[in-house]
Amino acid sequence: MASESPVVARRRREQLRDFLRTRRARLTPGDVGMAAGGRRRTPGLRREEVAVLAGVGVSWYTWLEQGRDINVSVEVLDAIGRALRLTGPEREHLYLLAGLHPPRPGGAGAAPVTSELWQLLDAWAPRPAVLRDRYWNLLAVNGAARTVFGYGDTDHNCLITFFTSARYRDVCLEWASAAPAVVAAFRADAAHCPGDPEFGRVVDDLHAVSPEFAELWARHDVGVPGQVVKAVRHPEVGDLFLDTTTLAVVDHPDWYLELSHPRSGTGTGARLERLLPTRAAVPV
Numbered sequence: 001m002a003s004e005s006p007v008v009a010r011r012r013r014e015q016l017r018d019f020l021r022t023r024r025a026r027l028t029p030g031d032v033g034m035a036a037g038g039r040r041r042t043p044g045l046r047r048e049e050v051a052v053l054a055g056v057g058v059s060w061y062t063w064l065e066q067g068r069d070i071n072v073s074v075e076v077l078d079a080i081g082r083a084l085r086l087t088g089p090e091r092e093h094l095y096l097l098a099g100l101h102p103p104r105p106g107g108a109g110a111a112p113v114t115s116e117l118w119q120l121l122d123a124w125a126p127r128p129a130v131l132r133d134r135y136w137n138l139l140a141v142n143g144a145a146r147t148v149f150g151y152g153d154t155d156h157n158c159l160i161t162f163f164t165s166a167r168y169r170d171v172c173l174e175w176a177s178a179a180p181a182v183v184a185a186f187r188a189d190a191a192h193c194p195g196d197p198e199f200g201r202v203v204d205d206l207h208a209v210s211p212e213f214a215e216l217w218a219r220h221d222v223g224v225p226g227q228v229v230k231a232v233r234h235p236e237v238g239d240l241f242l243d244t245t246t247l248a249v250v251d252h253p254d255w256y257l258e259l260s261h262p263r264s265g266t267g268t269g270a271r272l273e274r275l276l277p278t279r280a281a282v283p284v
Helices: 006-025 047-054 058-065 074-083 088-097 115-124 143-149 158-164 166-171 175-191 197-209 211-217 268-275
Strands: 129-133 138-141 228-234 238-249 252-262
Touching (some): 143 228, 158 166, 166 228, 175 211
């Protein structure tokens, strides 16, 4: 966080000091497999005990807890987080207070989709709703998204479907004009994790089968998956125009909801009602 002012940096270190003290105070030696070692004047672990558990010098840990301006590595922060039995959100908070960017959670699809998210996707019908991960892998779609966009059982990644599914391309009215923005948004997401092989796998797979993707990827354009209008020509009810917004799922930072809503004044809402009875969301 090199751009922060000295005042902001000082306040951040003060918060780090208080955070570490309170996390240390809530643990007892018995919680971490240590002997109590006699009477204690204050509750919780001693600084030297945390230092031993984390494998760092007592003086260095003391300086960190005092909020001094010292260099901190990712490996040391991870060790301190383990020593203090920090939760996931607490570990992220520790990184931020130490002036580092928290590591992104690893593993695509590591956690199951919660029942609350299933219910949200179901309740969004007859409007299309999609849940995807950071690699644009589809985690769940509701029945409306399947019917409107043509997602099938073999579709597992939004980007791959966009470039390889003839069915998707047939219904997408503005496919050619949308393609550059789609690739630019994926490149922006991939830039957050330059060493992540899963992003590379998606890119390599598409290079092998889609010259159009390869050409767009070579441009190195960068964008964001902001609010867009998706135009679909459905064979049963005609043209559908959908305002689509991408929202982050706060308790799963690498999951994203893409919610589509009928564009006002286009008659899309009435067409969706005719086309779609209520259909349950399904995994992909």
